[in-house]
Amino acid sequence: MASITLRNIIKRYGHGPKANPVIHGVNAEIHDGEFVVIVGPSGCGKSTLLRMVAGLEEITGGTISIGERVVNNLEPAQRDIAMVFQNYALYPHMSVFDNMAYGLKIASVPRDEIKTRVDKAAKILELGHLLERKPRELSGGQRQRVAMGRAIVRQPQVFLFDEPLSNLDAKLRAQTRIEIQKLHRELGITSLFVTHDQVEAMTLAQRMIVMNAGNMEQFGTPEEVYHTP
Numbered sequence: 001m002a003s004i005t006l007r008n009i010i011k012r013y014g015h016g017p018k019a020n021p022v023i024h025g026v027n028a029e030i031h032d033g034e035f036v037v038i039v040g041p042s043g044c045g046k047s048t049l050l051r052m053v054a055g056l057e058e059i060t061g062g063t064i065s066i067g068e069r070v071v072n073n074l075e076p077a078q079r080d081i082a083m084v085f086q087n088y089a090l091y092p093h094m095s096v097f098d099n100m101a102y103g104l105k106i107a108s109v110p111r112d113e114i115k116t117r118v119d120k121a122a123k124i125l126e127l128g129h130l131l132e133r134k135p136r137e138l139s140g141g142q143r144q145r146v147a148m149g150r151a152i153v154r155q156p157q158v159f160l161f162d163e164p165l166s167n168l169d170a171k172l173r174a175q176t177r178i179e180i181q182k183l184h185r186e187l188g189i190t191s192l193f194v195t196h197d198q199v200e201a202m203t204l205a206q207r208m209i210v211m212n213a214g215n216m217e218q219f220g221t222p223e224e225v226y227h228t229p
């Protein structure tokens, strides 16, 4: 687990006079173990902010720290983060176990250790009885849980969620939301979750960052954010 510190974060896409900043100097400190939701309308910069924390997008100005480390110049794999995306492509020809194990195999984690980690994640996500199945033999909800399992087995300091619920139907969305809450209760991993959906934000957030047009307009608990006059 680790805190995430954003200091005066600026982002401009491209160069030259036409390159308007899309993030205008965001400052925020996300505490160790906290679940923070970034919410705001489409195009306000939520995804850009998250991708900068992940290392998938260059930072134009400011510093991002994860724990004690400034990560500005670190590759994604060095940042101790795991991401859960909206489009969770599972490998169709691989079993659930192999889908979860794949990243660890690539990283040369020893076999026994891989088995221990996958079994632990499968237990948390109630996938233990499905480890030999192929993705096509799973329900949508089960597939989504395998995608989360892939992130968990990395044992990251930080989880980054990029609108992971937005392609799901209402029932599955509610179910997966509960799954994510349970995950956070059990593992307590510092989490940053991006959504444009206010209800989703309120339900999941311990605190929420409200973005608008590249600015952080509010940062507080759902009560604080919705009860300010």
Ligand code: ADP
Pocket: 013, 022, 040, 041, 042, 043, 044, 045, 046, 047, 048, 049
């Ligand atoms: P959100 O996630 O809130 O919908 P984004 O972070 O995707 O917002 O986008 C913020 C702004 O940056 C938008 O104006 C968008 O058009 C612009 N933008 C996003 N990605 C790029 C890119 N690769 N090149 C240029 N502009 C981009």
Ligand code: ADP
Pocket: 076, 077, 081, 082, 083, 084, 102, 103, 104, 106, 150, 151
């Ligand atoms: P792929 O087959 O898509 O390349 P890998 O598991 O081989 O996936 O990972 C490739 C690189 O991307 C590695 O450096 C790994 O650390 C990083 N990576 C893959 N998935 C994630 C994730 N969910 N979160 C963070 N980093 C990831």
